[in-house]
């Protein structure tokens with residue numbers, strides 16, 4: 001029988017995402033509700049290795065549901081990728097009497113969690129948090145909705161200046177391997193063309209669509225480029241390539257960068273964080289481990305961490321079709 005859980009540690013790791021604070025809050029308050037002790041780990045896996053812990057009570061997480069970032073801080077820890085690093089982390093957890101761990105982060109965080117569980121049989125539940133939405137088995141990851149809203153707001157502003165000057169804007173958005181932000185913000189902000197990591201359309205298709213836009217009477221254009229798109233050129237090289245063959249375009253490049261990861265979480269992300277935080281603690285007290293709590297059709301689901309990490313997420317062809325039709 002699984003050991004009874006009395007004390008849970010929670011950490012945030014990898015790229016921060018709006019809604020992480022709301023998720024920590026939900027974990028801490030669920031512990032309080034079920035009379036469990038809760039420990040916050042600062043700076044993700046690096047803080048776990050260094051024993052940078054603090055006891056948290058329901059009142060420790062007041063006034064954070066609306067805050068971006070993560071008050072527990074995050075890190076990218078190279079040391080945790082080593083067996084020695086993970087052994088140190090395990091020692092710190094057992095010294096502190098912790099029985100289980102909630103990790104809030106993305107695919108890297110889940111990979112680290114899997115290794116840790118395999119090596120020490122330590123109960124772990126993951127909460128998917130990354131603006132990229134690149135986790136398998138959950139309809140949404142924390143921070144994605146907020147990031148999308150930030151991107152659309154930014155592109156709306158760029159559109160004002162693009163149309164005033166009849167300019168062509170190339171706008172880079174985040175998404176190393178997943179084009180969810182680019183495709184959805186591209187449709188939502190009315191982009192003429194969207195370049196995604198999931199498709200290698202070649203530069204010719206972009207040139208063709210620019211040609212079409214011009215012929216159909218468009219005077220300004222917006223192209224959304226995911227940072228991981230596959231043309232083999234970065235956004236500045238793409239702009240250079242277009243300007244060499246089409247001197248008539250007045251081109252500007254805008255890289256939105258880390259503003260996409262900041263800001264107050266949307267209501268959607270706050271509610272999602274609350275559901276997943278409660279779900280994570282309840283999963284642990286039910287004896288579950290090595291799973292991610294995600295959402296599917298609004299319901300909390302349990303997904304094995306291995307499945308969450310699979311890279312076979314289906315690309316939304318229907319959404320691509322909608323983008324093509326609405327940009328005519």
Ligand SMILES: Nc1ncnc2c1ncn2[C@@H]1O[C@H](COP(=O)(O)OP(=O)(O)O)[C@@H](O)[C@H]1O
Nearest residue numbers: 014015045076077080081105106107108109112
């Ligand atoms: N292969 C791995 N083995 C052990 N730990 C890992 C591994 N990959 C990532 N991690 C840990 O998880 C942390 C977060 O992963 P990272 O890829 O940076 O962000 P994210 O979780 O947002 O994808 C890393 O800094 C590292 O400490």
Ligand SMILES: O=P(O)(O)OC[C@H]1O[C@](O)(COP(=O)(O)O)[C@@H](O)[C@@H]1O
Nearest residue numbers: 014015106107130131132174175176
């Ligand atoms: O924190 P850094 O090093 O600036 O990372 C940038 C990357 O982080 C992200 O915002 C989130 O990715 P992860 O959740 O995998 O960390 C990516 O879109 C972007 O490529």
Ligand SMILES: [Mg+2]
Nearest residue numbers: 014106107108
């Ligand atoms: Mg990642």
